[in-house]
Amino acid sequence: MSGIDQFRAETRAWLEENCPASMRSPMVAEETVWGGRNATFANPDSKLWLERMGTKGWTAPMWPAQYGGGGLSMAENTVLESELRRIKARPALASFGLWMLGPVLLEFANEEQKLEHLPKIVRGEIRWCQGYSEPGAGSDLAGLQTKAVRDGDDYVINGQKVWTSYADQCDWIFCLVRTDTTVKHNGISFILFDMQSPGVSVKPIKLISGESPFCETFFDDVRVPARDQVGELNKGWTIAKRLLQHERTNIGDFGTAQSPQVPMHEQAKKYIGEDALGRLDDAAMRREIAKYQVRQKAYGLTYARVGQELKAGLGDGAASSILKAVGAELNKHRSELMIDMMGTQGIGWQGDGFNDWEIMQTRGWLRSKANSIEGGTTEINKNVVAKNVLGLPTK
């Protein structure tokens, strides 16, 4: 048996033994595990699953083993992914630490920082939030004003962040701060600190969807050890941009990841009905759905093509630059179609007359409007593609 075959056999056996039965079914939103000091587990099996996967390092299969990762090669990771798919295993952990912070720590952090933070991310012990946007710094992120002033071995941080995802439930923050007020991009540093530090306060923001996944976060003379700065002083913008690339890949993923369990056209038939030939009884909606399905298919194939190109060492993966914007557009289009086809059942807010699924679609539609805003607006994304991919002049 070759090494990779042996690895497959061992992986299969391990998963057989360690993946609880209830973790082998499609994820439901309420049971998503975000980890952290105050982690909650709606399903007790998911706690077990996280512990086992985390100990194995398989929540971050390709991170080096000395930092708690699985230490797998690309080939082994492909095997692990296919074995997980085979048994329809749920992700053990959803985490900004895994998706965004970890990759940049591996690239930019010093050894001490990697040993301190990466293993806790892998095991889901610390939940991270992202301190990027500010009231005056959205699309123009580099205009941020939250100040960090050196005082002995510490920085003293003052200012405000906004749109901090789940700040009220997170343990630590990776934060962009201004360490030089005389220049813009070259006066930003990237720093990590505990959200329980004195002087940190958070206030959830109620959104149009009725939910509050984001917060305002205030820093009032927060003391942070200077050793928790990642990379060099005033060189944080490079790290910030790299992290955004990881974030955009994740948001772009929504286009495929959130595809509904029941095909859209079957939902449409339930609400609209069909004609004598079995066609959806609304010609315009029928065409819109078909159009959406073609674009969705083309999007999925573009994702796959970019993967094949990169694997074959072909091209520059330029097509990947459009995945976030197109994915966001598709998800918004899908949400609009869903509530449109439901008629007045698609515009209920709560209470009698609407079932849970309908309310979920309506709230999801409102939530989807953020897809083209968060992680860099679609407009900013297009500016970047125009300049960097199409080579259009800036002036």
Added chain:
Amino acid sequence: MALILNEEQILLKDSAKDLMTAAAPVSQFRALRDAKEELGYSKDLWTKMVDMGWAGICIPEEFGGLDFGFHGLGLVLEESGRTLAASPLVASILVSASAITLGGNDAQKKALLPKLAEGTLLMALALDETSHFSPHKIATQAQASGNGYKISGDKVFVLDGHIADKLIVATRTSGKTNDRAGITLFLVDRAATGVTVTRTQMVDSRNAARISFADVQVEASAMLGELDKGADILDPVLDRAALGLAAEMLGSSLEVFERTLAYLKERTQFETKIGSFQSLQHRAVDMYCNLELSKSILMDALSALDEGRDADLPVLASSAKAQLCETLHQISSEGVQMHGGIGMTDEYEIGFFLKRARVAEKTFGDAGYHYDRLATLNGF
């Protein structure tokens, strides 16, 4: 599911690009148009294409072809779309050779395929009867008569109709006008008694004709495939046709996009390059997004046949054609708009692409047709 080209395919694509650039630039097509050339295509170019083996690219080796695969033909068509090269490749090879290969008996294959592969026989499919593509809407009658059949009816928008030596005619032998069952295909000589061909001038200056059949007598052996089961051949042939045309449309889309992008970088107004204006930049990115989506869906669809995924073809072909209709429609329109005044002149070539775009959209089903078909195929 190969979404990248292999080495052989890259070589083929490069040689197609070289030949089209050298022997079939848009200027050559302009000259054909202006000379009101009777043939509507360049014989010289066709000879060169045949010499490269492209006429036989997906004809089986035993019948004189290269058997290189359908994806190969798609790549040649894509490059032909970049220069708007007019040739019998679509009507004779993409459509007719596919029909003979899929539906012909051994005698028909032996008689026709080698000649198609060597470029000496030109053929055309006489299908449409109305202004809207609807391949099962056949009223042209074929009635049993003597040893064979007698054909009567009128066909429109027959690509290469006036230069074809032989026609494949879709007729109704039973059932009602829109029924899928009851369609029968016949091979008819263009020179046969009762066949009247009238060349039509389309906006893209390509070959098309109206053909009327008045009691045209054919032998029973002229039947292609089985009686009443013509749709079993027609449907997969039209999938290939839509897909091949989508490949040509990708070539045109890429060409117009690149020309337009170059213009945005070169044209100065208000003391600055117009490509620095955000509204134009964002529209350029919109086009780029559509192009990338188009490349992916086309690549998957073109490779499906060569990978034995024939069952997926109807959905893939309709998806690809619909997507390319949207993309080329957008890019050909934006191409003219972004070129401003010179985009409206006949002297400038961008308008040629706009004209070809609309005809290509309508050929073998426009976006609306294919969305409708997809909905039906997907059960809604």
